[in-house]
Amino acid sequence: MRKLLEMKKISYYILVISLILIGTTDVFGQQSLKHYLEIAAKNNLGLQAKFNDYMAAMEQVPQVGTLPEASFAFSYFIQPVETRVGPQKWKFNLTQSFPWFGLLNAKEDVATEMAKAKYEAFENLKSNLFFEVKTAYYNYYFIEKAIEITEENIGILEVFKRLSLVKIESGKASIVDELRVELELNDLKNQMALLSDTKHVLKVKFYNLLNTQISETIEVPETLWQEELPLDKQSMLDSIYSANHELKSIDHKLNAFANQEIVAKKEGLPMFTLGLDYTIVEKNPMSTAIDNGRDAFMFPSIGIKIPLYRNKYKARIKEATYLQEAERSKKEDKKNMLSTVYEDTYKDFSDSNRRILLNQKQTEIAKKVLDVLMTSYSTDSKGFEEVLRMERELLKYELEYQKALTDKNAATAFVDYLLGN
Template identity: 70%
Template structure:
């Protein structure tokens, strides 16, 4: 192989790589637009931000209590009559209670965040699937038109044969039947394209009439991990499992809260009394206001039934989340197995239909030449033409099935 041939191969490979990179970059841009504009994603993020605002609420001390009293009939004392009375009190829970409540709220907020992340991953999967489906429908339209052009050529060839008396008019009518079927199928593809385009643009929250850029040839994605490690990655990174773990941690902390709620609470306060001067008193502290600080009180939770029920409630909620986690892992395992089967099946069908299309093209070329010389094998020409169309569409379908299966498994591992 000479130097010139090496250069041709290198630049051909570089061009193919740049096309695939551009195509994947285009899809990544669409994903970015969806992440920025999708209203459902914005809604789940707002729910997370609202949950975060719960943390400072539950971690704050109770509001202090202020009381004011006015003596309608002043109380006479040695130092003068009492006119006004003020009282300020602050309640303090048991040590660590507020921190435990903050932990509960934080874990619940983290669960909301994982819900947001799961919504984003699911949105990306839907965008990718819609993008792949749009690619398929565009290719289906292109392939169908190409097959219609082949039939038009074959129709003209049959007319020449009919005029020469070497073929029957039935040949032309059969071609017409095939063309009519393809025209109907083409119209269905066009309608389907409009539906997919609307769905895709709605996912991106933009005008439904916006065009969609697709590559000439769809790239083939590959699994980020081998099959043995994929399930471990799903268990470690799936956002739904992470959300369950955060809720489980929240209920563990809720048990701590319930236990500390059953412990004493303290009150610290001060009293200030305004005293007027007694004209008849000669005391040194005559008219001096009375100030008492601190006044200390203890709130003792005597009725234990309520707090025992709170502890049991937290334990049952922990148990429920543990069962949910076990069930979710079983579901994810089943779903992954099905998705991997779809991936493997798509990979096999890509190779098969590509090979079958190449063979069908060769057979069709030979049959058309045969028909053009001796007007034989007309029905076989039509049959192979149908097979060629089927294989070409099946190849494109297998391509998007493989990529869609990988996109779904990426969703499962939280990407």
């Protein structure tokens, strides 16, 4: 009867483990992760710094898009200039310069495109932050499940240890059996201690990413859901090329330098000035003219500034051209790098899928074999070595299954980052 009770306990532990491995999507867990991502986006200091860089760049647009400051001049005649209508005493001059047509718009376009490039840098950092939060979340989930699975295996070994003691007491087994189980238990308990330390480290990292105080727990699902790639392999790569924030940033810089070339060309063209003069005239006591003492007003006065020194404008045009070529090279290099990284990530994604299926099958088989071996040992004391070996195999397959789930979602999260999500 006692042997039967021990066997029932073992079957119970194996049943609990099998429930852990049911691959269903946990909506609650997904909602928790979404909530954590919102907190990270709101609180992360690095993200706030990047956004302020973008806002500062946007303030450049109205600065470069306005006319040059107007020029005001005041003149006082120490020796009044005598005229027919009286002596001139003071003179005021107001002048406004006007650059070549389209120059201000081109400068605004340069500033706008550079600001957009900074915005894409902000979005890229946000996508990277989301990837890091997701990865930290998945790793924390794995540690939680590893601790849970290890605890269940310790429970199985504790039952097996008691069963071996019963066999020893009845003279059907050697004391070596009990000592071998003790060795296995010591190894698992040491592994539990390491997992607990790792769990704390991952918790600190996770809450630092969120920039919030560390709470007691991180809400993770009972079983991790499986993320899938929405498109086929080549379509995903095409989407990365069109949506990646780093590539978009390069495109905006390329547009900025193209407009910078336009600015350099237009700055080498004439600038016009428009002004007015107002002269204060005092009355001439000796004059009988009807307009005696009338102030003199002249509007408009028109001028032109001709840029004679051409070398600096030619150099600015060449500078903008070289910068455009540099950005084109950067874009092609970035696309090559993204292609390489994507291929490696897709390989990890496919491998994770295979490992999920493999370890599901291996776990089911290992549980059946362990059940048979335990029954055999409880009845005729045979197969002790095989029981211990199979128990280790079962633990390995259970952990590998959870690791495969984590790796698959981490690979999908990285593809999301490449897509700018």
